[in-house]
Amino acid sequence: MPTAVVRRAAALVRLFLRASHPARMVVIGFAMAVLLGAGLLMLPVSTEQGSTTDWVTALFTATSAVCVTGLVVVDTAAHWSTFGEVVVLGLIQVGGLGIMTLASLLGMLVVRRLGLRMRRSAQAETKSLGLGDVRSVIAGVITLSLVMEAITALALTLRFVLGYGQSWGEGAYFGVFHAVSAFNNAGFALYPDSLQRYATDPLVCLPVLFAVIVGGLGFPVLFEIGRRLRGKRRHWSLHARVTLLAYSVLLGVGVLAFGAFEWNNPETLGPLSVGGKLLVGLFHGTTPRTAGFTTVDIGEINPTTMLVNDVLMFVGGGSAGTAGGIKVTTFALLAFVILTEVRGESQVHVLGRKLPVGVQRQALTVVLVAVGMVFTATLLLLVITPFGLDATLFESISAFGTVGLSTGITEQLPRAAELVLIVLMFTGRLGPITMASALALRERGRRYDLPEERPIVG
């Protein structure tokens, strides 16, 4: 038995290091971007004071930027110079483009190899997911990102200049920074209190939400929507339908929960007009889908709202987009498995399609490994820091899901806890994607058959 365990653990390690080259390349590429970014941020030119930044702070900031998480141990505008801010912005853009491209390509690889039985429909299927070939995926992701970021930046710039009297230069800088940060679901802001000063301004909040949602749906879904907008009517893929359904449901749950639980909280929605409550509720119902911006102080939301947010942040956004978490499809597939059980059927049907057994197990594995990661990190934070379960669990899920929301403890964490979060942000960003595709690509036929036996469940 111990030998078997060691052998299996080794297989797990090999899984990431050797067995699947595409997954390994993703990890190495992201690690290099993080290290390069940290190196740049350590330079004196990157800080407002012109002094060197210690390596943990630089590494934390670079990881948070590349993984589009948005957690910060130093205030972005106060600590970093404009050069440093541009480095952060560049890392966000590289991280966002990288994750969209690589996740789309890995998804394409999986669908191509395993998606459908017949070669012809497999080709049709990958085309319908917008995954024709590698170059067109890269071109599509870059075009989409830049266009959406430009639209959002324009809207924000106009508002900052016309509504808040900023100069065109300053307005454009703030507009571009927050547009890129929003589309990539990064959550970095140039204000110490995120976007709280714009809490009741729909002309700032709505463009940000637009960018957050578009970026968070994921490239394959956006590609399908785009095709339909261009008048090419075809059937929706299962992936797009599940994503849109689950994303809408979670958005609704988020808005309702935040609105209901915070309506009378004097520190959050309490003092606002009904219109203001609705706008902030909409904003904070969306932002746990790993956007990370805030328009109220997250440290003041009540523990009920916090627990709902924990779940929403863990689920995250759409696959192959800039959002993190285990992804809404993974979550929805498990819901459909339960529905199958309730209906007493032997096969899992999802919106008129049959779900392969392998995919069910992959979804389960992704969720349980994610739970294990968040649990381990929370445990470590409880040991290392003086904070309670509320704050440490929230922080861990925020880092794992690349959300960037915090109850305010990030800047007070000891070094060891910062290192825990660095590892968690990195594995949270790449873990679910690489694990899911690596698992799917390893899927193979049965080699031998054992007698079936049924233990008692429950």
Next chain:
Amino acid sequence: MPTAVVRRAAALVRLFLRASHPARMVVIGFAMAVLLGAGLLMLPVSTEQGSTTDWVTALFTATSAVCVTGLVVVDTAAHWSTFGEVVVLGLIQVGGLGIMTLASLLGMLVVRRLGLRMRRSAQAETKSLGLGDVRSVIAGVITLSLVMEAITALALTLRFVLGYGQSWGEGAYFGVFHAVSAFNNAGFALYPDSLQRYATDPLVCLPVLFAVIVGGLGFPVLFEIGRRLRGKRRHWSLHARVTLLAYSVLLGVGVLAFGAFEWNNPETLGPLSVGGKLLVGLFHGTTPRTAGFTTVDIGEINPTTMLVNDVLMFVGGGSAGTAGGIKVTTFALLAFVILTEVRGESQVHVLGRKLPVGVQRQALTVVLVAVGMVFTATLLLLVITPFGLDATLFESISAFGTVGLSTGITEQLPRAAELVLIVLMFTGRLGPITMASALALRERGRRYDLPEERPIVG
């Protein structure tokens, strides 16, 4: 879509009310025992002061006793008269015998109908699980319970009389009460601080642990062990092997975690000798397997230990025994599913046997529904009470898993929160068992086939 949701919700309700008669009978039987017990406890003769007890307190205590949970809103020895204590003891005994018998019978039904393809081996299988026929199961459960309780009661009585100078009458009463409470994993004690006064006395702690572990392994496993002890060598069933493996692993994890995290805590293990630390560590590594007794103040354990306990309590003990939770087999099966994924195999193999796909989905469903129940209850407690996530999550899992450990908030809860816990204790006791068997009994062949399609996971 809304119609479909309503139809499915209705199917879920029917599942418990009509579709599976055995599951419905279990629920009705337990509800009647609870109501009868609550009625008796409301009588003036049941209290020390001779006054009537309010219905919520009586209902809470009766539910806690029948569900062998052990959470209390009034101190057992101080509030209840000897008559009241005997009522509690009777409810524990009825609840424990009831759950062992009914879970064993439901397990038998499932194995008989679905266990194996060939009729002959199905009969062999149900025999090997000790599930020959209904009467022999009932007789076996009663015999086993009474023998084990008698052994434990004898050991405790001798210790109380010889070691602590109690009279034979008093010693026997305390011995029987705590033996029955231990074997049934109920956790009710006649001391306001549970068994803390015996923390370093192995002659009290070890008999209690013996009863807790034997009761918590479950009847099918005990039947197999008994058969082997009588020299009838046969192959171990998959259920027994998985249970013993998982139970041992969780016991080890529990002891190690409690020992390591509490070793220097001045409020728990700190002041004790190494021998005392080890005994208390062993005790508190075992008690989250839903025994509910304590030998240190659970309100003083640090948040790290509490979080580990949360997980252990959620998993609980063996199937068809007196322990609660989702059960160790359910937990282990999911671990084997993950192992399958890591090994890249298409079929789940568990200790040399193939696991039917239906069982995998049932285990997943039981776990996710349980998570949903604990989550909902925690959310309600956060709304209703002033306590934080640490205490409310711990309390919810303790009630759901019929554990009975508490950070000390139970007696301070408002009425509404007590009602939440009553519902949670009841559904936590019967939910996983009835759900798992109801799901398994509904399993049927495919009726129609849809085209397969693979969404992106992660």
